[in-house]
Amino acid sequence: MNKRAYNFNAGPAALPLKVLERAQAEFVDFRGTGMSIMEMSHRGAVYESVHNEAQERLLRLLGNPKGYKVLFLQGGASTQFAMIPMNFLKQGTVGSYVMTGSWADKALKEAKLFGETSIAASSKEDQYMRIPDLDHLELPDRTAYLHITSNETIEGVQFQKYPETGQVPLIADMSSDIFCRVTDVNKFGMIYAGAQKNLGPSGVTVVIAKEDKLAEQVENIPTMFRYSTFLKNNSLYNTPPSFSVYMVNEVLRWIEEEGGLTAMEQMNREKAALLYDGIDQSGGFYRGCAEPRDRSLMNITFRLASEELEKLFVKESEKEGFIGLKGHRSVGGLRASTYNAVPYESCKALADFMDVFQKQHG
Structure with missing residues (x-):
């Protein structure tokens, strides 16, 4: 496969x-x-x-x-x-x-x-x-x-x-x-x-x-x-x-x-932390949409400085095998949905891609 x-x-x-x-x-x-x-x-x-x-x-x-x-x-x-x-x-x-x-x-x-x-x-x-x-x-x-x-x-x-x-x-x-x-x-x-x-x-x-x-x-x-x-x-x-x-x-x-809901929660918190930490530590290059205290474990929404840069992010990410990162049409921006079945490795790959993208376009 x-x-x-x-x-x-x-x-x-x-x-x-x-x-x-x-x-x-x-x-x-x-x-x-x-x-x-x-x-x-x-x-x-x-x-x-x-x-x-x-x-x-x-x-x-x-x-x-x-x-x-x-x-x-x-x-x-x-x-x-x-x-x-x-x-x-x-x-x-x-x-x-x-x-x-x-x-x-x-x-x-x-x-x-x-x-x-x-x-x-x-x-x-x-x-x-x-x-x-x-x-x-x-x-x-x-x-x-x-x-x-x-x-x-x-x-x-x-x-x-x-x-x-x-x-x-x-x-x-x-x-x-x-x-x-x-x-x-x-x-x-x-x-x-x-x-x-x-x-x-x-x-x-x-x-x-x-x-x-x-x-x-x-x-x-x-x-x-x-x-x-x-x-x-x-x-x-x-x-x-x-x-x-x-x-x-x-x-x-x-x-x-996998260990039931306790294990699911621990895994989901680790996955979300990877991406939220990348957003928060980007010096403003990435901007989280939701109030930090109310951030979702499942749908991580964020923005870049312009819609043009967001479109480039989606285009470049798709070349690397990432699917579904475009935000909902009603609000725009970017979104990573990290549901239970999304493995930690996928979130780590996305965090790494975000870091590389920032270095290239920051």
């Missing part, structure tokens, strides 16, 4: 090489069945065992919290932006949102279509380059839930601690930082994540939530948009994205083999 790219794509993103090789070995003949898992009925015992194993492994990595269930859904986080208010924002209640960036903004816009909303805290006035103050949240008495986006991929900010919400359920979009560090799931009523960054390929969305929350009956929305539908049917009400679920199971197996 030719040398693999240094993959810093924001999503779909890098997958562990070991997982890809296992999938390759099982692709045509899965566990001696004479079929690929993509060819199997989702009602069959072979697929269902993989499906259940993925749910069990996911909860095991979180310490087997009591009262929580795992759903495998479709439509990405963008569909969850609508499903959450559909199911939980009942008449007379308020959906509260912490505004931290582009994805929080999209979640709020969807909720406004279904009911009353409020902004509990916001850093919009600072272009979302920090996490707002969480000690003085403005939560109406009728708040049904508080929604946060734990990591903003575009702006490069991440919650370093989670808000205390008392009896108000805390719901988190963790699409871009789930399992990047140790997390106490008991703080949350619900966590959801598109798989295509830290859990597997695109196609499946993971929901981890308190069972009683998922069981709430909402009769005036379509069957496919009720969490209770998928809870009752073990996420097998309709055909699931079976290959994506299989891949999630393999990624979770890899995380276990």
Whole structure:
């Protein structure tokens, strides 16, 4: 095999090489069945065992919290932006949102279509380059839930601690930082994540939530948009994205083999430190975008002195095998997404490239 790219794509993103090789070995003949898992009925015992194993492994990595269930859904986080208010924002209640960036903004816009909303805290006035103050949240008495986006991929900010919400359920979009560090799931009523960054390929969305929350009956929305539908049917009400679920199971197996979430967090902090140190020690040649105390472990955003120099950085980096370093089109700049599967060696190679680029163009 030719040398693999240094993959810093924001999503779909890098997958562990070991997982890809296992999938390759099982692709045509899965566990001696004479079929690929993509060819199997989702009602069959072979697929269902993989499906259940993925749910069990996911909860095991979180310490087997009591009262929580795992759903495998479709439509990405963008569909969850609508499903959450559909199911939980009942008449007379308020959906509260912490505004931290582009994805929080999209979640709020969807909720406004279904009911009353409020902004509990916001850093919009600072272009979302920090996490707002969480000690003085403005939560109406009728708040049904508080929604946060734990990591903003575009702006490069991440919650370093989670808000205390008392009896108000805390719901988190963790699409871009789930399992990047140790997390106490008991703080949350619900966590959801598109798989295509830290859990597997695109196609499946993971929901981890308190069972009683998922069981709430909402009769005036379509069957496919009720969490209770998928809870009752073990996420097998309709055909699931079976290959994506299989891949999630393999990624979770890899995380276990690597030492679990404690090991993931240590590795991610070391990778991020390589790049942030290079930015901070560049004498202003590289400028980090996010407030240092709120910097993301997963999406490292930075700028150069001009857009022309940033374009040259991307062009020169691509020649050296680096992929995905151009910032999001809405904000420009540069971005390195260092998800779990991005190896330390790739981050070291990028840090070295940044040093050489500065010496050539500084």
